[in-house]
Amino acid sequence: MRGDAPGGAADASAWLDADAGPVVRSFAITGGRTRTDIEFDLLTHVVATEAGPTIVGAMAPEHRSIVDRAARPVSIAELAGHLNRPLGVIWVLVADLYDAGAVSLDAPAPSGRRPGDSTLSAVIDGLRSL
Numbered sequence: 603m604r605g606d607a608p609g610g611a612a613d614a615s616a617w618l619d620a621d622a623g624p625v626v627r628s629f630a631i632t633g634g635r636t637r638t639d640i641e642f643d644l645l646t647h648v649v650a651t652e653a654g655p656t657i658v659g660a661m662a663p664e665h666r667s668i669v670d671r672a673a674r675p676v677s678i679a680e681l682a683g684h685l686n687r688p689l690g691v692i693w694v695l696v697a698d699l700y701d702a703g704a705v706s707l708d709a710p711a712p713s714g715r716r717p718g719d720s721t722l723s724a725v726i727d728g729l730r731s732l
Contacts, residue, residue: 638697640707644689647675647708648696654704664695665704672705 650672651657658666667685676684682692699705717725 635694638693640697640700642678642693642696642707642709644677644679645710646678647710648672648678648681648699648705649675649708650705651703654699657702657704658699661698661702661704662695664691665699668692668695668699669704675708 648668648671650669654669654672658669664685664687668681671681671684678689678692678696681687681696682689685692687695696705696707700707
């Protein structure tokens, strides 16, 4: 096998890339947790509280990154994209931050409430005027 050292251990230089930076597995970031007690979806907005930056001072860098991004409302999906982490990891980290009081969550309106015909007509008219 390419790059394998005696005893089956891989030669580290064959797998390291200085440009990639340190690699941290998702289970290490979440402490092995995959579920939370809080229910929210991809469109839930996360907003840092006033105390958020102070609270995350002793937390992991990923927690601090979320609070920094959440200075303005940001969805769970956007956080996952910006931080380049799987959704499951983001859900666990956001739940940690919510429990600590570092962020607040704003759930989207239930899907049963839809805009009326007049609102949809106004949106269509606005799009046509572009």
